[in-house]
Amino acid sequence: MKLLSLATLSLALAAPAGATELLFAGQVQQLTLQPSGVGDCPPMCPADTGPDKNGVSHVCVSNAGGCQTATVKVVTDYLATSETPLLSFKSRTGEWGKLNFPVKEELILVHAVDGVATWAPLLMRDGKAYFKAADMREINRVPVHALAKDGDGLVPLDQLVAAIHAAH
Known part of the structure; x- marks a missing residue:
């Protein structure tokens, strides 16, 4: 649902650093917001240093918000790569301050690797x-995209997990 492009802030995990791939059902436990330019949330635009040596002034315009830290509880780890029950994801908030993780208690499916995280709501049908x-x-x-989808474009989570195990 949400692609967290973290070009300005890398994905920070409580697990060891590296290119560890994560896939888990989780539940957001806490969201912390921080204004741009405060603490560990760098400003979107560099400080104005005036005109350059050629007399050209540069302008930076951004409608991005500040920063968000989402603490997500690992409920079920599908790749057995999480070394901690709580993971923290740091990112910029989206356009106009839109949050990157949900503010709901429902379980979500989280996939994270190489500084990019995605999540999707987990929907329950017939158990x-x-x-x-x-x-x-x-x-x-x-x-x-190659997995069998139902009419609503939904894939059973157990089908994904089985495909992952079959590929390895």
Whole structure:
């Protein structure tokens, strides 16, 4: 659902650094917002240093908000790569301050690797968890678009997990 492009802030995890791929059902426990330019939330635009040596002035315009730290509780780890029950994701808030993680108690499916995190709501039907395939691209070398979807574009979570195990 949300692609957290973290070009200005890298994905920070409570787990060890590196390119560890994560896939888990989780629940947002806390969201912390910080204004741009305060604390560890750098300003979107560099400080105005006046005209350059050629007399050219530069202008920076941004409608981005500040920074967000989402603390997410790992409920079920599908890749067995999380070393802690709580993970922290740091990112910029979206356009006009839009949050990158939900402010709801429902479970979400979180995939994170190489500084990019995505999440999708987990929907329950007949005792099975489903997620929207369009919200995810490739997970642990499994192309999500190739998985069988229902009429609503939903994929059973157990189908994704089985495909991941079959690919390895």
